[in-house]
Amino acid sequence: MPPFTLSRSQDLATLTTPDLALVFSLDDGGLRELRRAGGPNLLGYGRPVPSIDVRIGDRGWMAGRVFIRYLRHTASEHDGAIELVITIGIGPLMIDDCYHITGTLLTRRLELYNAGEDPVHLRGVRMQVPWACAGALESCRFDAPGNQVRPQVPLLQVYQLSCRPNDP
Numbered sequence: 001m002p003p004f005t006l007s008r009s010q011d012l013a014t015l016t017t018p019d020l021a022l023v024f025s026l027d028d029g030g031l032r033e034l035r036r037a038g039g040p041n042l043l044g045y046g047r048p049v050p051s052i053d054v055r056i057g058d059r060g061w062m063a064g065r066v067f068i069r070y071l072r073h074t075a076s077e078h079d080g081a082i083e084l085v086i087t088i089g090i091g092p093l094m095i096d097d098c099y100h101i102t103g104t105l106l107t108r109r110l111e112l113y114n115a116g117e118d119p120v121h122l123r124g125v126r127m128q129v130p131w132a133c134a135g136a137l138e139s140c141r142f143d144a145p146g147n148q149v150r151p152q153v154p155l156l157q158v159y160q161l162s163c164r165p166n167d168p
Contacts, residue, residue: 003017003018003077003080003082004016004017004075004077004082004101006075008026010026011025011026011027012024012025012026012032013026013073014033015075015082015084015101017082017101018037019036019037019103019104020034020035020036020037020101020104020106021033021034021035021037022034022084022099022101022106024051024073024086025048025070026070027069027070028050028067028068028069028070028088029050029051029052029068029069029070029071029073029086029087029088029097030048030049030050030051030052030068030130031043031051031129031130032048034106034129034132036104042132042133043129043130043131043132043133046130046131048130049063049128049130049131050063050068050088050128051097051127051128051129051130052068052088052090052095052097052110052125052126052127052128053090053125053126053128054090054091054093054095054112054122054124054125054126055122055123055124055125056091056092056093056120056121056122056123057120057121057123061124061126062090062091063090063126066090066091068088068089068090069088069089070086070087070088071087071088071089071094072086072087073085073086073087080102081100081101081102082100082101082102083098083099083100083101084098084099084101085097085098085099086099089115091116092114092115092116092118092120093112093113093114093115093116093120093122094112094113094115095110095111095112095113096110096111096112096113097110097127098110098111108127110125110127112125
């Protein structure tokens with residue numbers, strides 16, 4: 001079996017390995033599905049949100065105010081590991097969202113480039129795995145290295161603290 005396949009539909013792209021499947025948006029580059037081979041989707045238990053957000057100067061977090069645009073993606077295999085790079089644009093920045101996949105281990109890093117002519121004061125970066133849940137909310141823990149509440153908190157507690165009345 002080849003190390004991975006990459007397919008594309010109208011608004012989603014899917015990277016499938018023998019162990020995992022990652023589905024991301026061709027609108028904003030955000031991760032929409034994460035599945036083990038033959039398993040359920042571990043994401044998408046709330047409204048879709050971008051996987052990356054940046055805080056520039058005194059303008060605050062950008063994802064809620066500007067259109068995050070998907071630009072391209074590439075995938076390659078080196079020494080048994082798969083490297084998926086999704087390039088997005090947020091304001092004047094181009095961001096490579098890099099996923100390194102070895103079996104079921106998924107690591108992630110970012111590379112940021114200022115594509116504009118003016119200097120940019122980067123004040124923060126958010127790397128999200130939106131609405132992740134592996135198992136029942138009562139027992140699920142998500143340690144990456146923490147969540148918006150604190151590390152190693154049951155997801156049900158995070159979910160209750162972060163949901164707004166209109167969210168499921």
